[in-house]
Amino acid sequence: MGAKETAKALEVIGFDEIYLTKRLTDGNKRIPGDRTIQDKRGLLLEHFNSFKDCTKCELHKSRTQVVFGDGNPYSPVVFVGEAPGEDEDRQGRPFVGRAGKYLNTKIEEVLGLRREEVYITNVCKCRPPGNRKPTPLEISACFPYLKKELDIIEPKVICCLGATAGEGILGKKLSITKLRGQTMPYPYNTKVLVFLTYHPAYILRNPRADGEFTEDMRKLKELIGL
Template sequence: MADSPSRAEIIDMLRQHVEAGCTDMLTEAPVNQFAASEIRLGLKSDSAPPRDNSQAQPTGPATTPLAIPQVPPETRIDTHNLAASADSLDDLRATMDHFDGCALKKTAKNTVFCDGVAGAKIMLIGEAPGQDEDRQGKPFVGRSGQLLDTMLAAIGITREENLYISNIVPWRPPGNRSPSIEEIVTCKPFIARHIALAKPDILLLVGNISNKTLLDTQTGITKLRGQWQSYEADGLKIPALPLLHPAYVLRRPETKADMWTDLCQLQKRLAS
């Protein structure tokens, strides 16, 4: 008789299922999770990106779920008008610093607004801050950020010289979970205004959430990666390159070659 799988093997197997897009155990009847999300939030499916499975998830012992403060409906603010009122990056940062319409801000240490060179030709947009980013108040400063810095530096791109970085969601979700649809929808006007004010020539969209949110697509990152897209909003039309999330590459080292291939596409574009 074959040996029973170890706990580590079972966890690895479950992780592979999650990365493949599985969210539930097998049931007697199919459940449309996208429709369920629309019913809960009253959203159209094209504005509701599903959970991003490329984001690194905690692998330690199971813990009691964190209590997440809720924002009462009467205090929720239409972020479209709020974001549009910002006339500069400094105005937008101040607006977001004073914004209390997202429950994530109540548990986050910092508003992770940006890093790098404002006005740079290239703007990179990630998903949401992790623990290191929340502590330092800057995007991509943990292990995945270090890998990203190393790979971009190999083609002459650094946050100290010619790169500007931000996130779809500026506040860390508790436990490093993926942002909810409602949280993404709340924060989307802020990143859209951020792009409009930063005026980059090229966007690098890292991970599922950034691509599905800004490109209004349901296509996963593993199919989108390395294929130039177009970000269109507020009268802008900016070339956008979808990239794998470095946290995903760290978990699956065999995908590093794909990341290099995609960065070569960027290098060719910059050289043309």
């Protein structure tokens, strides 16, 4: 791949020079082994290129493009949503619509971070038609891609936004209203915790849940040691 093509691909998956700032370079110390910043960027780029033309499930028929994760690969937290919506499908980035703006506000106000300083992705990488929920079959077809993304980043906490994300990652049915604000072990890595909260789109439909979401973000802040 040429330099121009590499730069374009990096832009598609949301990298920018922020990863070279001191703050995030410090984060590098948390990474086990001898990986460097360049390694993680390269690994994610290689991963994205390996499935950007995927046709493993029905969702490839209606998508504009595969929407990969976006943000800082050294973030202590990875937010995982359900699947791209219309805006995300068009722009090729996760959480860029109204729900994304709400999430960005909470990341800034409660965590004290900019969106670019965390990493955001989805359990399904292609938009389901009409913004329906992805089916269990679609989620399981796509899960290996998410798992590899999480293996590369290895955050302290995976924050599942909504039941679909939680079910995709934990592989079991769950009630988000009962389990929100709680942590669970991540089945594939004992160093990583799974934290559950509402999907931001739910808060937009039910503004009274804003307080609970804020409360969950405060707990998340403690979990990631900010």
